[in-house]
Amino acid sequence: MISVLVVDDQDLVRLGLRTLLTSEDGFTVAGEAADGLTAVRLAATLKPDVILMDIRMPGIDGLEATRRIVEFSDTRVIVLTTFERDEYVFEALHIGASGFLLKDTPPVTLLDAIRTVADGGALLSPSVTRTLIREFVTKGPRRVVPHPRLGQLTEREREVVALAAEGLTNQEIAARLVVSPATARTHVSRAMVKLGARDRAQLVVFAYQSGLAT
Structure with a gap:
């Protein structure tokens, strides 16, 4: 059974995700959060397998919440984004999110992605990873910062x-x-x-x- 923490400041989005997850065998909703600080607290106490994380929320946003969660937890984070409006995906992957999905992703695809991430796999296929990251990298000048290791x-x-x-x-x-x-x-x-x-x-x-x- 894969436990999922649903994080989004829109009640309707959380309801939709909860309904989808509870209607499918093999999934359970560990909890819900409407803001980043609550997400961090619930991640520490509930220890879900996967977190579906919105970006734009009150308090701390999804990026900061993800940054804090990956520092103390092995929980996998999937960032949910509208893509055209949210240009934070590159940073999300950098700080430790396991990948991201569009909010209009088909339900079957979303469920498959959660299973993949819960099993320790990469959410994005290599070709999709390349395409999406290039979309953000090419939006402006990029400063090369070699990894310390x-x-x-x-x-x-x-x-x-x-x-x-x-x-x-x-x-x-x-x-x-x-x-x-x-x-x-x-x-x-x-x-x-x-x-x-x-x-x-x-x-x-x-x-x-x-x-x-x-």
Whole structure:
């Protein structure tokens, strides 16, 4: 059973999400919050598997709430956004959110995303990660800020991270480098550990910020 904390300042949105989750086998609503501070408190006490996190809320917003939650919890956070109006997604992934979804995401897709994240997977496929992050990165000048642990990566790991940022899967990385998929997966995993990336989406963010991807 996957426990989900629903965080949104709109009563109607919370009602809709709660109705969807409680109508499906394998899900339970751990609780609800209408603001960021309550979300942080409930995350600490309820310890849900996944949090559906709105961005714009009273008190502290969803980004700050996410930042605080990932500092003390392994709970996975999915940021919900309207995309065209909320240009905070890049920052959300950087601070530790496991990914994001549009608020008009089809119910089946939302449920599948929650399952994926609860199982420890990356919410966004490599190609979607690349497309969405590029959308934000290309909106203005970007200052390269190398990750403080970038020097721990081997040359091959740097190469693998750059390929992951291009949107390549482990199988495609393996084909590009002429290695086995297991070897490519190992390089990706080691790079994630060294850089402290919670998932592949955050690894891609680090690649862009560090100048490994352009």
